[in-house]
Amino acid sequence: MRRLSAAAAIPVLLYALSACGHSNSEDRASLPTAASSAGTQAPSASASPALPSAPAAEAASSAPAASASSEESAEPSSAADNGVPLYRMNANYDIVPIDKDKTERKVVxxxxxxxxxxxxxLAPILDTLDKHHAKAIFFVNGYRVKKHPELLQEIFDRGQTIGNHSWDHIQLGKESADTIRKQLSDVQDIVKATVGSPPVFFRPPHGSGNADTHAIAKELGLLYMTWSDGSLDWEMSGDKIKDKTAAITRNITDQLHAGSNILMHELSWTAEALDSVLxxxxxxxxxxxxxxxxxxxxQP
Ligand SMILES: [Zn+2]
Incomplete structure (x- = not known):
């Protein structure tokens, strides 16, 4: 497949900005996490204190992972020339040092x-990350990867991490186990087929999950996360907000804390704001x- 360099100009598809939809619609009964509420439009715009998240239901460990079943045990795409992990995720979806004494705590x-x-x-986002020597997770949807495998390859080639965000960007908390499994495993498969290794991180669209979503993510070897610091960039389509860079920066800094798991989107105004944010x-x-x-x- 032809790879596009970051600089290569390709026709811009004007996407209807279907407000990426991290709305407050999550099924709280089944996913009582602090992070998801903090990340959504909590009026206070401040991160909620950590609440214990529901332990993920035990995966049916005998169930074969529907994807990633190839003989070649590929390295996880995020991973790990880095050797030993230095951080873990806590129940608030914050990233915290495994060894508090030895590892920098003030990270996002x-x-x-x-x-x-x-x-x-995408290109300016990748360029700005490079400028700041920053790594990020790009949570992708399968249907978008299918349209633009060259962009997925670009993300991977630039040393960034690819995460699973379901195939169709639907509310998984409302779906059956079979649908959830297909939504997740099809993304594992297309990412692996495109860049050689499957994701190891998963974020449910809209923060919407249920016990099956947790269990199936675990089956597939995915670390399940929502977020703990929402930029609210998904609410900024249109002209209502004059200075989107300032608004995104303020939303993030209002909730900022050590380990913040910061949610942004591949949106033009976020790309413009990113240098200032970082x-x-x-x-x-x-x-x-x-x-x-x-x-x-x-997995906490
Ligand atoms: Zn999303």
Whole structure:
């Protein structure tokens, strides 16, 4: 397949900005996490204190992973030339040091959902991450990967981490186990087929999950996360907000804490804001955790 360089201009598809939809619609009864509410439009815009999240239902460990079943045990795509993990995720979906005494605590995890969409938006995000020597997780949807495998390859080639965000961006918390399994495993398969290794991180669209979603993610070797610091960039389509860079920066810094799991999206205004956001975070003494240093086997 032809690879596009980041700079290559390809026609911009104007996507109807279907507000990426991290709405507050999650099935709280089945996913009582603090993070998902903090990340959504909690009026206070501040991160909720950590609440214990429901333990993921035990996976039926005998069930074969529907994907990733190839003989060649591929390295996880996020991973791990880095050797030993230095961080783990806690129940609030924050990224915390495994060894508090030896590892920098003041880090954030950068994440970009709902790609890959188009090179015009993606390229500046990748360039800005490079400028700040930052790594991030790009949570992708299968139907978008199918349209733009070259963009997935670009993300991978630039040393960024690919995460699973379901095939269709649906509310998995409302779906059957069979549907959930297909939504997740099809993404595992297409990512592996495209870049050679499957994701090890999973984020449910809309933060919507149920016990089956947790169990199936675990079956597939995926670390399940929502977020703990929502940029609210998904609410900024249209002209209502004049200075989107300022708004995104403020939303993130209002909720900022050590280990913040920051939710952003592949959106043009987020791409424009990113340099300022990352500079602000650096000025506040934060560094950007490499997803490859997170212990994905440690699901809280
Ligand atoms: Zn999404």
């Amino acid at each position: 995890l950068l994440t970009f959902d709902d790609g890959p969409k188009d090179s015009t938006t 500079t602000t975070l650096e000025d506040k003494g934060y560094s950007f955790v490499d997803p490859g240093l997170i212990d994905v086997s440690d």
